[in-house]
Amino acid sequence: MEASYQPFYRELSRFIAKECIFTDPSRTMAYGTDASCYRLIPQIVVRLDSEREVQQTLVLAQKYKLPVTFRAAGTSLSGQAITDSILITLGDNWRQYKIFGDAGYIRLKPGVIGADANRYLAPFGRKIGPDPASIDACKIGGIAANNASGMCCGTAQNSYQTLHAMRLILADGTLIDTADSESIAAFKKTHGPMLAQLQSLSQQTKANPHLADLIRHKYRLKNTTGYSLNALVDFDDPLDILTHLMIGSEGTLGFIAEITYETVEEHQFKASALFVFSDIETACEATRILKKQPVSAVELMDRGALASVENEDGLPDFMPLLTDDATALLVEVRGADQETLQNKMAQIMSSIAEFNLEQQVPFTDKPEEFGRLWAIRKGIFPAIGAVRPVGSTVIIEDVAFPIEQLADGVKDLRKLFIKHDYNAVIYGHALDGNMHFVFQQSFDTPQQVTRYQEFMEAIAHLVAVEYKGSLKAEHGTGRNMASFVELEWGNEAYELMWQLKNLLDPQHLLSPGVLLNRDNQGHLKNLKLLPAADKRVDSCIECGFCEPVCPSTALSFTPRQRIVIWREINRLRRSGDDNKRLKLLEKDFRYLGDDTCAATGLCARRCPVGINTGELIRDIRTQRNMRHEKVARWTASHFTTITGGARLALNTVAGASKLIGPQRMGKVTKALYTLSAGNIPLLTPAFPRGTSCPQPPKLSTGDEKVVYLPSCATRTMGAAVTDPDQRPLTQVVEQLLTKAGFSIIYPEGLDSLCCGMPYNSKGIKTVAAERLADMEQALWQASEQGKYPILIDTSPCALRAVEGFTKPMALFEPIGFVNHYLTDKLEFIPEDKPVMMHVTCSSVKMGLSAPMKALLDRCCKQVVIPDGIHCCGFAGDKGMKTPELNASALRLLNQQVPTNCTEGVSNSRTCEIGLSEHSGVPYRSVLYLVDRVTKPLPKTIS
Numbered sequence: 001m002e003a004s005y006q007p008f009y010r011e012l013s014r015f016i017a018k019e020c021i022f023t024d025p026s027r028t029m030a031y032g033t034d035a036s037c038y039r040l041i042p043q044i045v046v047r048l049d050s051e052r053e054v055q056q057t058l059v060l061a062q063k064y065k066l067p068v069t070f071r072a073a074g075t076s077l078s079g080q081a082i083t084d085s086i087l088i089t090l091g092d093n094w095r096q097y098k099i100f101g102d103a104g105y106i107r108l109k110p111g112v113i114g115a116d117a118n119r120y121l122a123p124f125g126r127k128i129g130p131d132p133a134s135i136d137a138c139k140i141g142g143i144a145a146n147n148a149s150g151m152c153c154g155t156a157q158n159s160y161q162t163l164h165a166m167r168l169i170l171a172d173g174t175l176i177d178t179a180d181s182e183s184i185a186a187f188k189k190t191h192g193p194m195l196a197q198l199q200s201l202s203q204q205t206k207a208n209p210h211l212a213d214l215i216r217h218k219y220r221l222k223n224t225t226g227y228s229l230n231a232l233v234d235f236d237d238p239l240d241i242l243t244h245l246m247i248g249s250e251g252t253l254g255f256i257a258e259i260t261y262e263t264v265e266e267h268q269f270k271a272s273a274l275f276v277f278s279d280i281e282t283a284c285e286a287t288r289i290l291k292k293q294p295v296s297a298v299e300l301m302d303r304g305a306l307a308s309v310e311n312e313d314g315l316p317d318f319m320p321l322l323t324d325d326a327t328a329l330l331v332e333v334r335g336a337d338q339e340t341l342q343n344k345m346a347q348i349m350s351s352i353a354e355f356n357l358e359q360q361v362p363f364t365d366k367p368e369e370f371g372r373l374w375a376i377r378k379g380i381f382p383a384i385g386a387v388r389p390v391g392s393t394v395i396i397e398d399v400a401f402p403i404e405q406l407a408d409g410v411k412d413l414r415k416l417f418i419k420h421d422y423n424a425v426i427y428g429h430a431l432d433g434n435m436h437f438v439f440q441q442s443f444d445t446p447q448q449v450t451r452y453q454e455f456m457e458a459i460a461h462l463v464a465v466e467y468k469g470s471l472k473a474e475h476g477t478g479r480n481m482a483s484f485v486e487l488e489w490g491n492e493a494y495e496l497m498w499q500l501k502n503l504l505d506p507q508h509l510l511s512p513g514v515l516l517n518r519d520n521q522g523h524l525k526n527l528k529l530l531p532a533a534d535k536r537v538d539s540c541i542e543c544g545f546c547e548p549v550c551p552s553t554a555l556s557f558t559p560r561q562r563i564v565i566w567r568e569i570n571r572l573r574r575s576g577d578d579n580k581r582l583k584l585l586e587k588d589f590r591y592l593g594d595d596t597c598a599a600t601g602l603c604a605r606r607c608p609v610g611i612n613t614g615e616l617i618r619d620i621r622t623q624r625n626m627r628h629e630k631v632a633r634w635t636a637s638h639f640t641t642i643t644g645g646a647r648l649a650l651n652t653v654a655g656a657s658k659l660i661g662p663q664r665m666g667k668v669t670k671a672l673y674t675l676s677a678g679n680i681p682l683l684t685p686a687f688p689r690g691t692s693c694p695q696p697p698k699l700s701t702g703d704e705k706v707v708y709l710p711s712c713a714t715r716t717m718g719a720a721v722t723d724p725d726q727r728p729l730t731q732v733v734e735q736l737l738t739k740a741g742f743s744i745i746y747p748e749g750l751d752s753l754c755c756g757m758p759y760n761s762k763g764i765k766t767v768a769a770e771r772l773a774d775m776e777q778a779l780w781q782a783s784e785q786g787k788y789p790i791l792i793d794t795s796p797c798a799l800r801a802v803e804g805f806t807k808p809m810a811l812f813e814p815i816g817f818v819n820h821y822l823t824d825k826l827e828f829i830p831e832d833k834p835v836m837m838h839v840t841c842s843s844v845k846m847g848l849s850a851p852m853k854a855l856l857d858r859c860c861k862q863v864v865i866p867d868g869i870h871c872c873g874f875a876g877d878k879g880m881k882t883p884e885l886n887a888s889a890l891r892l893l894n895q896q897v898p899t900n901c902t903e904g905v906s907n908s909r910t911c912e913i914g915l916s917e918h919s920g921v922p923y924r925s926v927l928y929l930v931d932r933v934t935k936p937l938p939k940t941i942s
Contacts, residue, residue, distance in 0.1 A: 024588065034080070034082050040083055073548075126265060130148050227248065248476065252501065274330050410435060546558065547559070562616070678882070739936055740936070755796075904919055
């Protein structure tokens with residue numbers, strides 16, 4: 001941290017907890033990353049949790065004249081969320097929401113993820129208007145601040161158009177709530193001159209026909225270049241002008257502390273079709289016709305875009321056979337009912353009947369079929385990102401042409417690709433003339449930077465000058481277009497934007513260089529390098545889509561941040577520069593990157609290019625733990641002894657807990673954990689007593705046979721001392737299977753079997769593979785070479801088997817087994833009380849989220865799926881050795897448990913320990929619930 005920031009830091013520390021302020025080189029670099037092609041490292045990162053803290057921080061920044069940047073999810077593509085000064089990030093208290101007015105409105109804090117807002121509204125048949133492609137990761141603060149739109153939103157349902165009210169904090173720390181009359185009255189007293197000046201600027205703009213007409217023209221298109229000058233011509237009330245100026249201001253005019261949207265209808269009935277035209281010009285002409293039809297979305301994809309995904313599974317067979325200039329339109333239509341939907345489809349087909357199609361996939365309203373069509377569109381960017389040369393980045397630019405000139409604009413755009421030797425692909429939201437083009441770019445040499453400079457200048461002139469279009473249609477101006485705002489808007493409008501900046505941020509401390517920049521070379525500075533680090537993660541584009549599901553997000557690094565720092569470590573190792581910094585990063589990475597990574601791989605499911613950061617971490621652990629392989633082999637060969645010792649230890653703790661009380665025992669074990677610096681595992685009151693390994697039943701009477709493999713965790717861990725149901729899981733499974741008419745087979749040598757997960761998670765892969773192979777052989781024999789189904793009662797072990805076995809066996813974890821084999825053998829009598837549901841990481845990977853919800857709906861009348869809980873972070877033994885990871889992952893759980901809820905279910909014994917500890921209710925295997933609510937179906941007499 002530079003000396004000039006130290007007085008600010010000292011004062012900041014008086015009202016912000018020091019654990020929420022970061023100045024170390026690892027976390028400042030990690031947090032100072034967004035999805036753009038720029039890199040800036042902040043001096044200070046501060047995580048704030050309240051409006052009061054934001055106000056105080058802004059006042060302090062004004063005092064010391066230090067720039068401040070706000071960051072939501074950091075998925076921004078144009079460099080809006082980075083700074084080399086003070087970066088403000090959002091804590092957990094920015095996740096609240098409220099639906100009111102018959103779901104006509106939703107009030108959202110800026111930390112709510114966009115997709116979550118839609119999930120809250122879904123039961124009412126409503127959604128928010130903006131629908132950016134990053135909606136599963138980006139947050140409301142970024143959506144509003146960038147006026148993000150998307151595939152169906154257009155210009156009619158973006159944040160600007162659907163804004164109802166706002167709480168905002170200005171650069172001087174003043175808070176105004178436009179839904180509160182008292183707040184408005186107070187603001188008018190303190191900021192009357194500001195409001196008067198806004199009103200004056202509005203009147204001047206309206207009185208200037210040339211300027212007013214220019215503004216109206218610009219917003220006939222999708223446009224996020226510069227400030228929302230349309231606020232000056234659309235409204236008379238200065239408060240309306242102020243709040244609408246905040247939309248798209250990218251944090252340069254103030255902080256949006258809360259926004260209330262007017263919601264829009266989410267039609268239940270949808271259908272999609274894919275129409276392939278012979279060339280891009282014809283596709284653009286068809287778009288002009290479709291613009292007048294009742295379509296919800298029209299997505300254009302040129303031949304290069306289609307080629308990037310044409311070999312993916314499930315896509316139309318004709319795709320590899322398309323001609324060189326073929327261009328597709330993906331069309332979606334929606335309706336309130338099936339009849340309306342059918343009528344719209346017929347009208348659309350009639351409107352384009354005059355066109356000769358090269359290929360087509362006719363309209364389908366089957367979700368699995370139109371889902372595959374949308375997979376083409378959604379897969380383009382990941383496909384290109386996955387094959388880019390190591391060290392290069394993928395840049396997505398975002399322009400809009402007037403719809404009547406779309407064909408010519410796209411044709412000229414392609415000429416520039418050829419002239420500057422870029423192999424770019426084009427796709428985008430054709431109804432709005434909004435085209436994205438994606439290209440690979442490296443900034444390693446001055447020649448590459450010069451090439452990029454010349455290309456961007458040519459693009460800016462083509463779009464902004466020749467076609468009077470938008471240089472930024474929906475991604476926000478950011479750093480990469482701030483230097484071109486005047487070119488697009490002209491001097492008069494540009495200077496008006498500076499007047500607004502001077503009025504609302506007179507010291508220019510809010511995100512300087514973002515949105516407005518008088519430096520015409522600003523877009524060429526602080527360009528991001530992406531050096532090679534490891535083949536598993538080199539394709540990372542640092543988008544941040546992985547972050548919402550990572551259990552360590554609030555504790556240490558996210559997957560994106562792990563990759564950022566690992567890249568820097570490897571760059572420093574190769575260069576030999578700054579050895580002191582290298583050692584600091586390596587030291588920090590051990591805990592922030594390695595020890596606190598659950599390595600479950602959920603990040604890969606959200607990553608556009610499928611990166612599993614957990615694989616990188618396991619490889620790092622392999623290198624670090626090679627010296628422990630002998631110990632690992634000894635434990636593997638003495639596994640029965642090890643599990644027996646674990647049972648003894650658990651029973652000892654359970655006995656002491658019963659003697660002195662669970663809470664007092666919890667304090668004792670916590671003290672031992674702390675005093676031993678984590679070498680003695682932390683055993684909480686939720687920890688189970690030991691249990692015995694099940695024995696083969698003496699008499700098998702069931703009509704059908706099943707091989708049952710209790711995991712080593714199940715064979716070792718029984719119920720917690722505080723759990724009302726003291727039956728071990730093995731007993732429950734035996735009762736349930738017998739009830740359903742199954743005869744149970746246990747594999748030979750059961751107590752010595754293990755899938756190898758404990759070794760694999762520590763990177764000891766050879767021992768893990770050997771353990772898995774032993775288990776496979778035992779199950780192969782027990783199932784009589786795959787004749788009988790196999791139930792593995794813990795989902796992580798089941799996934800290991802599914803992914804690693806080579807012999808053909810029918811493998812099931814509890815959800816799949818019950819749904820496949822028991823629902824037609826048992827009568828379900830649902831209970832009238834709520835149950836908490838947790839889907840483990842392994843179950844998510846096996847596609848069991850929906851089947852688990854369906855099963856629980858059979859068992860009870862209210863299933864609670866808590867927000868923001870993905871991986872529980874227990875991760876094998878990390879719940880004992882790094883318990884703060886489990887606590888951080890489940891920090892939002894307890895507050896979401898209904899008061900009348902007494903039970904949670906999952907399908908992994910170790911996960912259930914952490915879930916029980918942090919929810920306050922016992923979590924058990926879902927099989928406990930299934931056993932309790934079922935009885936045998938009456939036998940029919942033939």
